[in-house]
Amino acid sequence: MPADLASIAEPRFILLAWAAGLSLAGGVVGLARIVGPGFLWLTAGTTGLIGLAGVFSDGAWWARLALLLIVIAAIWAANGPFSGLLMVLAGLGFVIEAGVVGGWLPAISAAAALGGVTGEMMLGHWYLVDPRLPRSALRGLAYAGIAGLAVDGLVLGLAGGMPGGGATLAFWVLLATSIVLMAAVVGALRYPAYSGVMAATGLSYLAVLTTLGAVFLGRALVAGLGPFVS
Numbered sequence: 001m002p003a004d005l006a007s008i009a010e011p012r013f014i015l016l017a018w019a020a021g022l023s024l025a026g027g028v029v030g031l032a033r034i035v036g037p038g039f040l041w042l043t044a045g046t047t048g049l050i051g052l053a054g055v056f057s058d059g060a061w062w063a064r065l066a067l068l069l070i071v072i073a074a075i076w077a078a079n080g081p082f083s084g085l086l087m088v089l090a091g092l093g094f095v096i097e098a099g100v101v102g103g104w105l106p107a108i109s110a111a112a113a114l115g116g117v118t119g120e121m122m123l124g125h126w127y128l129v130d131p132r133l134p135r136s137a138l139r140g141l142a143y144a145g146i147a148g149l150a151v152d153g154l155v156l157g158l159a160g161g162m163p164g165g166g167a168t169l170a171f172w173v174l175l176a177t178s179i180v181l182m183a184a185v186v187g188a189l190r191y192p193a194y195s196g197v198m199a200a201t202g203l204s205y206l207a208v209l210t211t212l213g214a215v216f217l218g219r220a221l222v223a224g225l226g227p228f229v230s
Contacts, residue, residue, distance in 0.1 A: 008102040009223040012054050014215060016063060016098035017107050019051030021115015022122075023070065024091035025144070029123060029137055030073075030084020037077035039126045044074035044087060046122070051094055054101075062100070066093030091115075109155045110215050112148025116141050117182060117204060117211045124185075124201035131197060135189050138200065142185045149179050149211065156218040168221055174214035181207035 007013060026043030029035055048070045054063040066089075073086035091111075098107035120141035127133050153175045162168045181203050188200040 007223075008106045009216075009219040009225050010101065012057065013098055013102040013107070014110060014219065015050055016054040016094050016101065017110035017215075018114040018118070019047050019054065019066070020091045020094035020098055020107070021111035021113070021148070022050065022091075022118050023047045023066070023087045023094060023115075024111070025115045025119025025141055026122075027073075027084045027087030027089075027091055028140075029119070030080045030087060032084075032137060033080050034133055034137055035080070035123075035126060037080070037083075038129075039123070040077035040080065040083050040087070041074055042126075043119075043122060044070050044077065044083070047087070047090070048074070054094070054097055060097060062093045062097035066090040066097065069093065105155050106152075106219065109148060109152035110219075112144060113152045113178075113211055114148070114215060116143075116145025116148050117178065117207045120145055120182070120185065121201065121204035121208050124197060124204055127197045128201060131194050135197070138197070139186060139189055142182050142189070142200075142204075145207070145211070146179055146182045146186075149175060149182070149214070152215065152218070156222050159222045162218075162221045163224075167217065171214060171217045171221055174210050174217065178207050178210040178214055181210065 022043065026040065030040050048067060051063060051067055054060055055067050069086045069090035073083040073090065077083045095107055095111050120138055123138055123141060185200045185203045188196050188203060
């Protein structure tokens with residue numbers, strides 16, 4: 001944890017970690033050669049918008065390099081493996097920048113949680129366009145999201161400083177709900193029909209909302225920020 005706990009609750013830090021996780025998720029999918037350029041354009045564009053807030057601070061060279069790699073990855077999306085490699089490198093750049101801002105453990109755990117859940121949601125949406133795609137990548141991203149959520153809860157719990165009361169309870173409820181939703185995603189993907197992917201995608205949309213809530217609220221509680229902290 002950083003000496004200044006307020007840094008882990010900065011919107012810039014959380015957006016950098018989110019961009020890192022989504023870029024890594026999209027890059028791994030691109031390297032697997034299971035999607036066309038459309039998915040890589042969508043993922044790169046979304047990553048760029050999320051990570052844009054992190055490039056305007058003084059000395060944010062890692063974030064600027066990552067954004068440049070994302071732009072090149074989008075331009076070269078027709079070459080899936082090359083674009084995927086650039087997105088993986090961009091993800092590493094974003095996570096390094098997030099680590100500089102708010103510490104390595106909170107950055108990595110947030111990137112894993114947000115990247116796994118958001119990547120699964122976006123790839124699940126793409127499966128609805130082409131249901132012939134294999135489901136293994138969806139399961140992998142769902143498992144990554146579950147692991148990231150569990151580790152994020154552990155990191156924030158061990159950091160200490162969470163006050164008692166309803167806000168802390170709300171954090172743990174959001175975190176548990178996110179894990180349950182992603183476990184339900186894995187369960188839905190076992191259903192072989194097209195409706196299985198539809199259900200998994202719908203559940204992952206909900207999981208994105210609860211995961212964002214857990215990541216933001218947990219860090220605000222640890223940092224002692226917000227109207228719900230006495």
